Amino acid sequence: MNTNQFNQVLNTDIQAFIQNFAPAILGILIIFWVISRQLRARFVTARMTIYLILMAIGAVEIFQYVEKSGLTIGFLGNLLIYSLVLPPIFGWLRVLTYTYWVNDDQQVMRKGNLLTALFWIIYMALHLGLDHFTKAPGNLFLLFDIGFSLLVQRYLAYNKARKQFPKEIENNRKAKE
Template sequence: MKDQALINIAVTVLVLAFLLSRQLAVRPLRERSMIGLVLLVVGLVEAGQFVSAHSLDAGDLALLVLSLAIGCALAVVRALWTIRLWVQDGRTMRQGNALTALLWVVSLGQHLAVDKVVLAGAGSATILLYFGVVLVVQREVLVLRARRSGVLSDAP
């Protein structure tokens, strides 16, 4: 069990580092991205395995859902106020800033705090699901923002 916790920590750190590097780099805005969906699917499998092996009560599930709702709210904040959008060479570009990174860390921290409140391991067992959901929400809000502001181009 301790080995699994170390693996979860390592995977979480690697995924966070990967996401932050992509969030802070200048990149084209894509209307479709597989990263969030892959994390979502893998996360659903992991979460399903955890839930089938452990007994979660209604309060535990409610707190996990609340954590996800907080994560989605922070994703909306990141997409609306911390990521810069502009058009360059006919393509819509995006780049997050230090506040984007800070909000990711806060978001992750509040989700992992679930482990201290509900069944131990539930937060880390659902982290990839969490990353997937909040990444998809952030991208959808960012695309909507780009469309409404008129900077979304038909990128290849």
């Protein structure tokens, strides 16, 4: 094998690795980042802009795929399971694991626990398993789904905190303005 052939094989292997594993590695890094944030004490807010941005980017990816590959029954099934069923269910489950309290500044805080992390891990395992068994294009739904799941979670967490601490939650809103 000469140098040119070696470089061609090496480039092919690197491209295959990036194509096959980079989305999964990126997804894992995102999930670790999200989990680490949810296991720390954080202010309860109603801001959802970042989740809407993630959903918009994910929706663009999905539409581009449909435009290029067409709409199939399998794709619609994946879309229904991935994007409309699993994200809100797991967002709701994670909210149930939160602890809420009022800090010294009279602001409402929340913190997840190991069960919160476990629900994230189960959610991602289901997501990846469904990708594999349904032959979904790798991580096509991931950004939209994570954005939607976090949007539902944030909405439900804020409403739960607002019901539990109706006066103090106003301090959170004022502090963010």
